[in-house]
Amino acid sequence: MLMADSIGTYLIKRLYEHGVHHIFGVPGDYVLGFDKLLENSPIQFINTCDEQGAGFAADAYARLRGLGAVCITYCVGGFKVINTTAQAYAEKSPVVIISGAPGINERIQHPLLHHKVKDFNTQYKIFQELTIASTVLDDPNKAFEEIDRVLATALRYKRPVYIEIPRDMLNQPGNRDYQWIPQTDVSDPTSLAAALEETVKLINAAHQPVILADVEIHRFGLQQALLQLTETTNIPVADTILGKSVINELHTNYLGLYAGALGSEFARQYVESSDCVIMLGVFLMDLNLGMFTAHLDPNCAIYVMSEKTSIQCHEYQGIRLQDFVQGLLQTDIRFRELSFSNSSKPATSFSPIPDQLITIKRLFEQLNIFINKDMIVIADIGDSLFGGLDLFVHGKTRFLSPAYYASLGFAVPGAIGVQFANPHIRPLVLVGDGAFQMTGVELSTIARYGLNPIVIVLNNGGYATERPLLDGKFNNIRLWQYSRISEVVGAGRRFDVHTESELEAALLESRSHPESFCILDVHIGSDDMSPALQRMTNELAKKIH
Template sequence: MESTALSVGAYLIERLRAFGVDHVFGVPGDYVLSFFKQLEESPIEVINTCDEQGAGFAADAYARIRGMGAVCITYCVGGLKVANTTAQAFAEKSPVVVISGAPGTNERYKNPLLHHKVRDFDTQLKVFEQLTVATAVLDDPQTAFCEIDRVLAAARRYCRPVYIELPRNIVNAIGTTCLPRITIQEKSDPAVLAAALQEAVALINTSRQPVILAGEELHRFGLQSLLATLIEKTNIPVASTILGKSVFAESHPRYLGVYEGAMGREEVREYVESSDCVILLGALLTDMNLGIYTAQLQQKYSIYCATEKLSIGYHTYEEVGLEEFIEGLLKADIVRQSDEPVPHPLQPANFQVVKDRPMTVQRLFQQLNAFLDDDMVVVADPGDALFGGADLFIHGKTRFLAPAYYASLGFAVPAAIGAQAAAPQLRPLVLVGDGAFQMTGIELSTAARFGLNPIVVVLNNQGYGTERPMQDGPFNDVLGWRYSQLPQLLGQGIGFEVHTEDQFAEALQKAHTHTDSFCLIEVHLEPGDCSEALKRLTGSLAERIHSTV
C-alpha cells in the first residue's frame, strides 16, 4: 500500500484523463456539486447539457470515438434519467463511465427521507447493476482508489458502461492507492487458439468465395487497422454490418457495402449469401444487423469471432480473444484471393438539381452523398435517418455513428456534441427525424454555448414515419414545429426551410461555408415517403405485430 495526497475526486479525475477522457458531460445537482467544482478546476472540460439524457448520449458518442466517455449527474433525479442512455451503451458496447453524486455517508443515519431518494439508498445502485459491467460505491476513502481502478479497467476490457457512486462527503477525502494498479488482461488459451486457427484457415483456403463481414466490435476495440491489414494480405472482400458501418474504408475496391439481409442492396446480399465461407469479425448477431432476420447465412460455412464467442461451423472454441484471433489469421498461410472485381458502392456523382422539384427521401440522400467530405462525421437517429444513411459513402473510419441496435430516438443531436468534442477536426452532419428532434433537439443550445457547429438536417415528415407503415394512428403525429426558426430562439446559428431540391442545394452550400455556429436545415417531406430499406424493414415488423394480435 502507498499513501497519496490526492482526494478521491482528484484521483478519479486523474484516472479518467489517463484513459483519454478530456471532457465530461452532465447536469449538476447538489449531491455532486463539489465534484463538479473539482472538474472545473481540472484540465477536464465540463460540458453541461440541457438534460441528463442529452449528456448520456453525448458521452456515448464520445466513447465510440475516443475509447471511453464519462457522464456526471446527481442522485436519482439525474441518475435515473441516464438509465436509458446507459442501457444503449451496454447493448451496443460503448464504454461510458456513469458518475453519480449521492447523499453523504454521514447523512444516512436512521434512514432519513432525503430529497431525491426513491426507496432505499441503494435503489439507484441496483438499477445500474443491471445496465453495466461493473459498479462501485466509493463510501470508504481507504478502498476508493482501488475501486476506481477496478471499474475503469472493466470498462476498457469489455467496452461496456460502468457505474461509480460518489457520496458527497467522500469527494474531498484523502484516499489511499494500492500498486500495481488493477488491470484486466485476458489471454487466449494457446492450444485452443492454435486449433481454432487451423480449422479456420482450412475452411478459408478450401472455399471458392470467402467474404469478411466486419462488425461494431472492431470499432469499439480499435481493431480497424488489423482488419485493413488482413484485407491487404488476403484480398478477401469485406462487407460491414449496419452497426459497424465505416469500420473499413468504403473507397477500398474490396469493400462491398453494408450487409443487412433483404434490407440492403441486392448485389451485396447476393454476394455475401452465396459465399461458402463467411468470416464474421466482431459482429453482434442482432435483428437489425441481420435485416430483421432476413439474412441467410449458413452456420456450416461460417467463422464467427466476437469478444465473447468463437465458433467455426458447428464447433465452439472457448477462451479465444477477437484481437488474437485476427492476429493469428495475419500470421497464417492464407491463400490470397484474385483481383476479380466485386460489387462496390457507387462513388458519389455530381448531383443534378432539378429546380422546383419537391424533395423526396431518395433524392435527399443522393444529394447528401455528393455533399459529404473527408472532414465530416455522420450522426444518424433511428428511422430513415439511419436506413437511408446506411447507403451514404463515408470517407473515413469511425465516421458513421448511429444506435443501430438499441435504436433509441433522440440520440443524434446530443451525440453530435460528444462526437465533435472527441474529434474537433470533424464537423458532424446530423440526420434526424422531426419526432426524434422534439425529444433532444434543444441540445443545440449546448452546441451553441460551447462553440460547436454541427449541420443538422431535420427530416420533417410530420411524425413518426418509421411507425406509420406498421400501425398508423394519431399517436404517430407530432405538433408541427417551425424548426428552422430555432436559431432565433437561441440567438445563435442559422436556419433554412426547404421544400425543393434547389432550396436544399442552396442550404447545404451556405451551411458548408458557415462554420461559426450550428446550421439547421428543415426539409419538408411527404408523410408516406421513405427509403426502400425502411419499407422493407417496416413491412417485416408489421408482419410480426399483426401475427401476435
C-alpha cells in the same frame, strides 16, 4: 497533473490518464463538490441542457475515444441516464456513470432526504443491472482500488460502469500506499492456435470467402487491422448496420452493407452465396439481419466476437477478438484475385431539378455527393438511419447510430460528444422530427460551446417509420418551425427546405459556414420513405402474403 490525495482527485486523475478529457453532465447539490474539482482539473466539464443529452454525448464520445463519462446528481439526475446507460450496455460503449449521493453521515436513521427513492441504495441497485461493474466509494481504504477495478472492467468489456460518490467521501484521503497493478488479459494460446489453424484451412479451401465486419471492430479499435487483412488477402469486406464505416466504403474491396433486405442487394447476394463467411465482431440481431430477412448458413460461418468463437457450429473457449484478428495477419492466407465487380458505388454528380419537391431518396442521393472525408454522419433512429444506409462513408468510424438499442434522440447530443472527442471532423446530423422534439434542445449546448454540426431535420409530420407497421393518430406530432430554433438560442444558420434546388443551396452555404451550427428543416411527404425501408417493407410483405 492532480495529486492523488483524495478519492475525488484520484478518480479525475485516472479518467484523464485513460483519455477522458471531457465529462458531460448537469450539476446538482449532491455532486457539486465533484463538479468543482473538475473545474480545477485538466478535464473540462460540459454542462448540457438535460441529463439524457449528457448521456448520449458521453456515449458518442466513448465510441470515438474508447472511454467516455457522464456526471450527474443523485436519483433525479441518475434516473435520467438510465436509458442512455442501457443503450451503452446493449451496444458495447464504455461509458463511466459518475453520480453524487447523500453523505454516509447524512444517512443515519434513514432520514427523508430530497431525491431519495425507497432507500439510499435504490439507484445503485438499478445501475447494477445496467452496467458491467459498479461501486459505491464509501470506504477510503478501498476507494482507489475500486476506481481502478471498475475502469479496467469498462475498458476490457467495452460496456458501461457505475461509480457513486457519497459527498462526504469526496475529499477523504485514500490509501497512499496503494498502487494499481494492471491485469494481463490474453487468449488461451492452445485454443487460439487451433482456431486459427482451422480458420486458415477453411478460407484457403473456399471458392468465395467474404469478411462480414461489425460493431466490435469499432469498439476494440481493430479497423486498421481489418484494412490490413483485406488488403493482404484480397478477401472482400461487407459491413453491417451497427458496423457501418469499419472500412472506407469507397475502398475497392468493399462489397457494400449487408443487412438482409435493408442493405445492398449486391452485398446480400455475394455474402449469402459465399462458402466461407468470416464474421468478425458481429451482433446477430434483428436490425443487422434486416428484421431476419438475412440468410446466413452456420455451416459456412467462422464466427468470432469478444464473448464467443464458433467455427462451423462448434465452439472454442478463451479467445479474444483482438488476438484472433491480429493472429489472422500472421497466418498464411493465400492472396486471390477479386471475384466481383460492384456497380453500386455512389454517383459522382447530382443535378437538382428546380422546383421539384424533395424526397427522401433524392435527399440521400444529394448527401452522397455532399459528404467528404472531414465529416462524420450521426444518424438517429427511423428513416434517418434507414436512408443513411445507402450513404457511402469516406473514413473508418465515420457513421454512428444506435441501431441495436434504437433509442430516439441520440443524434443531436451525440454531435456534442463527437466534436469534443475529435474537433477536426464536422458532424452531419440526420434526425427525424419526432427525435428532434426529444433532444433537439441540445442545440443550445452546441451553441454555447461554439460547435458546428450540420443538422438535417427530416420533417414529415411524425413517426413515419411506424406508419407502415400500424398507422393511427398516435404517429402524428405537433408541427414545429424547426429551423427557427436558431432564433431561440441566438446562434446558427437556418434553412427552410422544400425543393431540390433549395437543398443544394442550403448544403453549399452550410459547408462554407463552419463558424456555427446550421439547421436544415427539410419538408418531406408523410408517406415518403427511403429505398432501404421500402426494400424491407416489400420483403416482409412477401412473408405476410
